[in-house]
Amino acid sequence: DRVRIFSRRLTDVTDSIPEMVDYAKTKVKASEFLIEGEVIALGEGGKPVPFQDLMRRFRRVHGVEDMVEKIPLRLYLFDVLQCDGKTLIDLPYTERWEILASLAPTESLAPRIMTRDPKVVNDFMQAALKEGHEGLMAKSLTSDYAPGARGKKWFKIKPSDRLDVVIVAADWGSGRRVGWLSNYHLAVRDDTTGEYLVVGKTFKGLTDAEFDMITKRLQELKIRESKWTVHVKPEIVVEVAHNEIQKSPRYKSGFALRFARIAKFRDDKTPEEADTIQRLRKLYEKQFENKGRLLKEVP
Template structure:
């Protein structure tokens, strides 16, 4: 398949706002994909890796500009000018190729696999000269491309496709292409993706083995799955509902972790499926000594403590990204691993009831080790649940989570049979999509952050407000250090950034608003800290913002 054929598909996707039409376009593409189906299942969203694979290409926007300049023979300044005017580096690349100084004398036609493998390979370059090699390989692709191909090569490189294609669109397209007409076909594909986090595997299985094959896919050790998420309850009584003797456990303010054990080897994965094994040798050592299973996946909250008092996550999270001073950080932030679920024990337990999973978890853990059962009870009254809730707050934890004891585990889903109860207004984890250079003595720092939530249905980010004030000098320095390498375009002092940084935000209320494309705006948002453990698709979603807005107005009207 020529890359130009794929860019024609991209153009069709970009030209329609209809999710149904996008699904039909992709279903047709997948059905005709041949041996390129696995690659196309990722490239449809501009992805090069499965969700659980390391995906850092090591290519900044500035390096991409350098590659465009190399391929076109035009100065960096001209490309950056187009970038500012168009607001899209891919569009700037298309203009550069269209206006290149000298056409390539011998131009090879690009095919999809060549583009896919070349861009994936950028992540493998290490050591001296690696940046030059990356620039050279991107420039090589652009030198053989027409303007439209250049647009999408660059958009794929910088991770900004702007096609409005989310995981749900891929799911529905695969169901339409290979399970057409079958009842609950989309759910069969979704369930397969939940246990693999890899559309390459799901797409090939759907085509070659159909629904039966999808049903046989299961979780595997060292291939992480997404976390099951709780809904916010309107208080403890609401959370308990009509469930008979629910499981009520502490809600810890730590790093949610999947611990994989396979015959003596231990690996740790965060909520965003990142491997953080190297950053937590203390946890690895404790698991090796204290977990009595050779093949297991334990879900836990890793919490840092200072003389028995929980360390706020924003402080403890400094351990997640660090690759140096690991031993010193482990000593400074000693941890307890609060295990609250067992998802695999020599086989998948996802469909087993929670109570069975917890019984087996107790069997594989030592009672008083570093890795221990999360504090929990099964209260037989509202009063008993309230006492436990108060104990959780007194212990410095966030609140409690209430779970249905008979429920299965649904990776990546926000389920109604798991409800969280916290005493304060729910904070939001939001993605930074833009900022503005400050003025006066702070002119070297980026502030005035534009905040967005992820819309699963549309597969895109939607803005919900701007954070204007309340940032300390240290916070502004750190924000600038994180955002400046991600700048995609600039207009005056305002910049648009690649959506990779997630922050926790407090606010006074959520208002209806025509200013932002979400239709909502946060009133007086305040920076609460970075969420190093979350990626943009792990941030709070549009549905959550709408739910909080509705809850707020129900409360006001009560």
């Protein structure tokens, strides 16, 4: 009767989601199991709310029962690693799925299709996006389960939005990026005041040659420098891909880009032509055309 639930980063979140503990005890037809899935937080119309709202459930240690009502969860199961003493990770995905389907109610299984037709995949993708989900996970039917790594047999299919932002500072890198300015502070412009407001950081998207090149350019634009960070004139514009715009108290802008990565340099654009905080606010609101909002305000 002992159930433990862990996040992707192996944080124990059991006490924060008691309804999932109850599900495991009453709905799964096995006495011992290790199952992988995802919970999403539901808002208006039963649609998923932004990821950061789900994190409010995972981080809550007090008033948990109240949060169960305020932020209801939906469970999607998609893999089984162990069942009644048998380790299953070396079995092909199709066999693991059959076992999972025999253990859990159909409504708890992640929707899936098997097809070679790109149009069918695209239609499935568009339906998922319309329901407020981030995208799809593609898996080889013969793939085993590699703990901690997707490898080349699993990959995510997600649309990404893009913004033109300005680099206003950069941190010195560590490890293999030591000696390069390689963690970039990304900002949008306030159309009213002209101020550049940070909306996130990223070190992703560049080659070693580009790290070297941008380090030299940023040093030429240096305004001041602290131990780890070089602040620069806002002149370099980059196109950044991201998966979501989130509310964030960390930055003066009030927003942060989730999974930001540099797609390309926009030397054809001036800083004044970069995206603005006003446009970012509109894009944030537009996200809720497909995503839900929380049914109740949660502190």
